[in-house]
């Protein structure tokens with residue numbers, strides 16, 4: 001996303017983000033729900049897809065479909081080239097050094113499981129410690145707990161303060177000679193906190209400890225440069241960054257990936273198989289057993305093209321404006337409490353009422369066409385930390401508007417009317 | 421009435437605000453915990469059953485208006501009833517909530533609980549309304565595991 005094309009279609013002459021123009025790229029945004037215009041504020045769960053991504057999937061199955069890395073015929077060569085081109089686009093998107101550091105997976109969840117099972121089982125042993133934060137998604141907790149059971153390692157948790165920020169002194173205290181891995185989120189899905197990951201990485205690397213970042217909620221909002229971050233692994237999902245479901249990426253530093261054993265065995269990940277011995281394929285294929293999700297991988301590349309065509313200074317200013325406006329507007333509702341008040345936030349506004357459960361809020365907002373998520377957001381420890389069973393969460397994307405936030409505020413008015 | 425008004429009727433809002441039998445029965449001889457992993461609703465149902473009759477029933481827990489009101493109404497409905505009637509009501513309420521054909525406005529078979537029938541228009545909320553009922557069933561059956569709505 002470094003190169004900004006001239007005469008960007010998503011930017012007005014004033015340099016402002018042209019949200020009306022960009023919305024036209026997303027067909028679903030003109031849908032009606034219960035007779036009302038859809039206000040889609042559930043982007044944290046999954047984002048909507050631009051027409052070009054939808055077209056790419058359609059085109060692939062109409063014109064290019066065939067298996068990759070194994071055919072000498074025209075279609076297979078074409079599909080292989082398109083799939084590998086997508087890998088190159090994703091490399092550029094996060095500024096990895098080499099295509100071989102880009103492993104296609106199903107999504108963030110599979111990426112983290114891959115690292116836990118491959119790196120973790122090979123290099124961690126009884127008594128070692130893995131550090132995560134108190135605001136992780138379950139997919140950055142459970143794979144580590146499973147690994148702990150398997151090798152006898154221990155999970156340690158960095159506490160968060162009442163604003164939903166990492167307590168850095170506590171992290172420093174947790175880092176000891178026993179620490180062998182750190183895995184933290186880049187942006188919290190439940191609270192919106194942008195975690196100071198560079199600081200965390202510097203501290204961990206000071207002790208020679210590798211760091212995985214869960215980038216699921218960061219990629220739709222921030223420009224990611226894995227070299228600048230200096231992380232060892234970076235995991236993200238295509239479907240949260242305007243691409244299709246069923247495909248995501250694990251970035252891994254090549255030196256580490258080289259040392260790691262394969263995660264799954266099968267076709268594509270081998271170079272030679274006999275019943276006596278099997279030789280594994282080179283990176284990234286060593287970690288890509290079986291026929292991958294070709295169509296969606298190619299379409300994810302198209303999503304990257306789309307994102308890189310936007311002017312990110314304008315996008316960021318627009319998104320900051322949305323979050324600020326929503327925080328102020330909801331902050332004025334006396335019965336409402338915002339959960340997650342970190343200084344650095346991106347894209348997420350979680351809130352609760354004293355006397356109305358999040359589920360009831362979700363149902364009533366839905367009747368007004370407003371889609372939010374109500375629940376624990378796969379982050380039950382976060383709910384426990386804040387002493388709430390669930391929150392309602394509005395999560396934004398660059399195609400959302402100030403007017404939509406006004407609709408949310410009016411819909412919350414209806415919630416308060418029903419519940420008196 | 422809109423579907424929303426149908427869901428959040430006055431009676432339901434009242435049970436949510438002032439749930440009946442919202443207490444612990446100290447010496448309960450049946451009890452079970454229910455949990456809905458989807459939204460975090462939790463409920464514990466306490467029963468005092470003597471000679472096949474529900475002498476006392478209560479609940480505790482946290483959840484949305486629908487789950488709380490459903491639990492509250494369940495306790496008022498079942499107190500003093502024989503166990504067999506509780507099983508039968510469980511079946512009938514369950515059919516009503518899931519919109520089983522033939523259960524429309526099944527007023528006769530679910531009594532006052534017909535007020536919960538609006539829930540079947542909101543598929544995402546059916547489990548909220550049925551949680552307490554599943555929990556009550558497993559308490560009566562003496563199942564040791566927490567009830568699930570799955």
Ligand SMILES: Cc1ncc(COP(=O)(O)O)c(C=O)c1O
Nearest residue numbers: 107108109137139189216217237
């Ligand atoms: C922070 C975070 N991590 C991980 C995930 C899991 O992503 P996926 O379900 O696409 O594997 C999510 C998705 O909700 C998330 O928000």
